[in-house]
Every structure is written in structure tokens, then in C-alpha cells.
Amino acid sequence: MVTLGENRDYEELLHVYEECLESKEMIEAAFESAYEGIIITDPRGYVRMLNDTYAEFLKVKVEDAIGRHVTEVVENTRMHIVAKTGKAELARVQKIRDGNMVVHRIPILKEGKVVAVVGKVLFQDVRELHALSARVLQLQEELEYYKGELIKHLGVRYGLEDIIGCSPKLKEVKAMARRVAPSDSTVFISGESGTGKELFAHSIHRMSRRSSGPFIKVNCAAIPETLIESVLFGYAEGAFTGAAKGGRKGKFEMAHRGTIFLDEIGELPLTMQAKLLRVLQEKEVEPVGAVHPVKVDVRIVAASNRDLRKMVRDNRFREDLYYRLNVVTLSIPPLQERPEDIPELVGHFLEELGREVGIHVAGVEPDAMEALVGYRWPGNVRELKNVLEQALHLTEGDRIRQEDLPVHVARGKSRVRLPFTLKEAVEDAEREAILQALKVHAGNRERAIHMLGISRSGFYHKVKKLGIDL
Numbered sequence: 074m075v076t077l078g079e080n081r082d083y084e085e086l087l088h089v090y091e092e093c094l095e096s097k098e099m100i101e102a103a104f105e106s107a108y109e110g111i112i113i114t115d116p117r118g119y120v121r122m123l124n125d126t127y128a129e130f131l132k133v134k135v136e137d138a139i140g141r142h143v144t145e146v147v148e149n150t151r152m153h154i155v156a157k158t159g160k161a162e163l164a165r166v167q168k169i170r171d172g173n174m175v176v177h178r179i180p181i182l183k184e185g186k187v188v189a190v191v192g193k194v195l196f197q198d199v200r201e202l203h204a205l206s207a208r209v210l211q212l213q214e215e216l217e218y219y220k221g222e223l224i225k226h227l228g229v230r231y232g233l234e235d236i237i238g239c240s241p242k243l244k245e246v247k248a249m250a251r252r253v254a255p256s257d258s259t260v261f262i263s264g265e266s267g268t269g270k271e272l273f274a275h276s277i278h279r280m281s282r283r284s285s286g287p288f289i290k291v292n293c294a295a296i297p298e299t300l301i302e303s304v305l306f307g308y309a310e311g312a313f314t315g316a317a318k319g320g321r322k323g324k325f326e327m328a329h330r331g332t333i334f335l336d337e338i339g340e341l342p343l344t345m346q347a348k349l350l351r352v353l354q355e356k357e358v359e360p361v362g363a364v365h366p367v368k369v370d371v372r373i374v375a376a377s378n379r380d381l382r383k384m385v386r387d388n389r390f391r392e393d394l395y396y397r398l399n400v401v402t403l404s405i406p407p408l409q410e411r412p413e414d415i416p417e418l419v420g421h422f423l424e425e426l427g428r429e430v431g432i433h434v435a436g437v438e439p440d441a442m443e444a445l446v447g448y449r450w451p452g453n454v455r456e457l458k459n460v461l462e463q464a465l466h467l468t469e470g471d472r473i474r475q476e477d478l479p480v481h482v483a484r485g486k487s488r489v490r491l492p493f494t495l496k497e498a499v500e501d502a503e504r505e506a507i508l509q510a511l512k513v514h515a516g517n518r519e520r521a522i523h524m525l526g527i528s529r530s531g532f533y534h535k536v537k538k539l540g541i542d543l
């Protein structure tokens with residue numbers, strides 16, 4: 074007679090048995106449908122399980138293999154050895170039927186003792202592995218290429234390490250840039266033309282948490298006044314005759330989740346200054362002709378070589394915008410104030426230019442270096458780079474000589490290259506004319522441009538090229 078207690082035990086046993094059966098079926102199904110060949114032996118090396126994939130590969134029947142010693146079933150096997158050593162052998166090459174396959178041999182341990190060994194065929198032919206690794210290598214190369222393209226597309230090319238110079242003044246600015254970069258604060262970079270303001274703007278973006286977002290540069294001086302608004306804020310479809318279908322995004326929208334670099338911000342017309350202020354306050358832009366404003370998440374880095382404070386006093390720059398922009402200011406000292414940076418910059422540029430133009434020199438003669446360090450550099454680092462490029466083309470030996478330098482740089486020194494070239498004479502005359510025009514009009518660029526009879530962009534192009542400090 075079965076008691077009530079015994080009946081409950083029996084039911085529980087039955088339940089556990091059913092669960093075990095279900096698990097076993099699940100494991101067997103997974104085992105059979107596995108893509109890789111799998112074999113399991115007991116601790117003595119006798120085959121306990123073998124899936125169809127492996128059996129097919131070995132050209133044996135599953136039921137024939139089970140119960141036999143693994144050495145009789147698989148060529149060059151080491152499963153029985155792993156059963157003894159208890160040490161896994163991973164990704165080993167094993168020769169089977171004239172092919173090299175890649176296998177894992179893994180001991181299953183229970184309380185420190187081997188209870189089974191699992192063998193797994195990862196690749197039925199080692200060439201598959203080679204093909205895979207070649208593919209991974211190719212993908213890695215592609216990834217590197219696209220990373221480079223992305224960086225180019227995002228517009229960031231420079232980091233703090235590209236800013237050469239160890240003078241205390243420059244080091245101080247670099248330290249400041251490092252400190253402000255991680256925050257979202259608006260940064261204003263002031264400094265004469267060619268001092269490296271753009272390099273600092275790139276570096277700040279690169280060190281910020283927005284570094285994987287876009288970096289969009291806008292040269293406020295180079296955009297015709299009539300286009301500035303649509304360039305900065307975009308326009309809606311049909312906003313004006315000739316407007317692109319679907320409208321166009323402005324630079325602010327392009328810089329969403331990144332940084333916008335407003336270079337030469339002092340050149341922004343007053344009407345646009347008011348609109349920019351609104352963007353800074355509301356964090357949204359209004360595309361020309363659009364019904365609704367668009368939210369933008371943009372960090373602003375602005376730069377100018379002008380004395381904005383003086384412009385505020387002269388009512389040519391909005392005071393409220395000035396204070397909004399001046400949350401953090403980086404002031405880059407002119408090269409003249411840090412002559413100790415010159416030798417390092419010279420070495421850096423000779424190497425860089427050497428690669429670019431294919432003319433290599435060992436260095437600079439001492440008297441030429443003296444001239445370079447003693448020169449006033451109104452065009453700052455940009456001018457130094459241009460002078461060195463010119464000298465590289467002229468030099469005959471393996472060192473830049475004093476006579477290879479333009480006359481205005483070497484001036485005052487005993488040996489001057491004479492006669493200097495017509496191009497230099499023209500540039501000297503152009504420099505003189507521009508400076509005169511600015512002087513006559515008390516620094517008012519628009520009037521100077523008018524007097525010179527050249528275009529606005531032509532003027533700025535020449536100013537940059539000739540190293541004129543505005």
C-alpha cells in the first residue's frame with residue numbers, strides 16, 4: 074500500500090525527471106544544430122557525444138563513433154591527453170584528412186577532477202581562419218581610413234600638441250585652454266593675425282566632450298554681408314528666388330552637438346550681432362523664411378584680432394554680445410613677445426615644409442637665426458612659416474643662410490640678398506599701400522577697401538598673405 078507521503082515524493086520525482094528530460098532534449102537540439110563540430114569524451118577518452126556537423130566532416134556515423142576511443146575516431150586528436158592534463162588547449166591547429174583545422178579542447182572539471190572533455194572545431198580549414206584574419210585586417214584599415222575621413226569632415230585637424238612653443242606665455246595659454254575645454258563655456262580667443270587662434274579653437278573642440286561632434290568654422294569676414302544670415306542660420310524652402318529645394322541648413326545647425334568657430338567675429342555687421350545674441354540667449358536659430366525656430370545645441374568659440382573693447386566704445390560692436398562672448402578669454406601673445414619660441418617653430422616648419430615641398434635642409438645658419446629671432450613678425454607665426462618656405466626654395470646649401478631670407482627680415486644685417494625679387498618688391502609695395510589706406514581712414518577697413526579699389530575678400534586675402542596686423 075502506498076502512503077500519502079510516498080505518493081507526494083513520487084510526484085516530485087516525476088516532475089524532476091520530466092524537467093531533466095526537457096533540458097536534455099534542449100541541449101541535444103542545440104548540440105545538433107550547432108554550426109561548429111562538437112565532440113565530448115569521458116575522462117578516459119571514450120566518445121560520449123558527437124554532433125552531425127563533426128560526424129559529416131569526419132565521414133563517420135554518429136552511432137558508430139559513440140563508445141569508441143577518440144583516437145580511433147579522430148586523427149591526431151589530443152582529447153585523451155587533455156583529459157589527463159586538465160589543461161585547455163585553445164585555437165590549436167590539427168591535421169585531419171590532409172587539411173589543417175583549428176580546434177579548442179576544453180576539460181570540464183567538477184570538484185577539481187576532469188569529468189569530460191569537449192572538443193570544438195572552430196574552422197574546418199585553417200585557410201578559413203587566415204581569410205577571416207585578412208578580412209579583419211582589411212576592415213581595420215577601412216575603419217582607420219573612415220576615421221580619418223570623419224575627422225576631416227568634422228573639420229578638426231589640430232590638437233594642443235600641434236601648437237609649438239615652450240615660452241611661459243604660450244604655456245600659460247595652453248594650460249588655460251586645457252582647463253576650459255571640457256566645459257560648455259563660450260570661449261573668446263584674441264590675438265593678432267597669424268598667432269594660432271584657429272589652432273587653439275580646434276584644440277578646445279578636440280579636448281571637449283563634443284569632440285565626436287562636428288567642428289564648423291565660419292569666417293565672418295569672408296562672407297558677403299547679404300549672405301551672412303542665411304549662411305549662419307540657413308533658410309527655408311522658397312525663402313527667396315533661387316533658394317534650394319527643401320531649404321538649406323545653416324552653419325549653426327550643422328554644428329549641432331559640436332562646436333561652431335566664429336572667426337573674425339569683429340567683422341560681423343551690427344544687425345547680425347543682434348541675431349547672434351538671440352541665438353546665444355535662446356539656444357535656437359531662425360532660418361530665413363522659416364515659420365518656427367530650430368533648437369540647437371552648440372558650443373561657441375569666437376576669435377578676433379581686433380580690439381573688441383575699443384569697437385564697443387566706438388559703437389561698432391554690441392556691448393551685450395561682447396559680454397556674452399567674453400565668458401572665458403584666451404589671449405594669445407604676438408610672436409614678438411615670445412621670441413624664445415622662434416627656434417623651435419623654425420625647426421618644426423623646416424621639417425613640415427620639407428615633407429610638403431620635398432626640399433630638406435639640416436637647419437639655419439646662426440646669423441640667419443639671429444635675424445629671424447630679432448625680426449618684428451607683424452604677421453606672426455603665419456609670416457614666419459611663409460618666410461621659411463620662400464627661403465627653402467632659394468637656399469643652395471643644406472642650411473638656410475641669411476641671404477636666403479627676404480630683405481625686410483634680414484634688413485639691418487650685413488649681408489642682404491640683393492637685388493631682391495620682383496615678387497617681393499610688389500608685395501612690399503602692396504603692404505605699404507594697404508597700410509597707408511588704413512592709416513588715411515583711421516583703421517576703417519570698409520573705406521580703405523573702397524579706396525584701394527579691391528574686393529572685400531581680396532583685401533582680407535592680401536592682408537593674410539602679406540602678414541599685415543590689422
Ligand SMILES: Nc1ncnc2c1ncn2[C@@H]1O[C@H](COP(=O)(O)OP(=O)(O)OP(=O)(O)O)[C@@H](O)[C@H]1O
Binds near residue numbers: 378537
Ligand atoms: N604655435 C604654433 N605652432 C605651430 N604652428 C602655428 C602656431 N601658431 C600658428 N601656427 C601656424 O600659423 C598659421 C596661422 O595660424 P592660425 O590660422 O591658427 O592663426 P590665426 O590667429 O587664426 O590667424 P587669423 O587671425 O589670420 O585667422 C597656420 O599655418 C598655423 O598652423
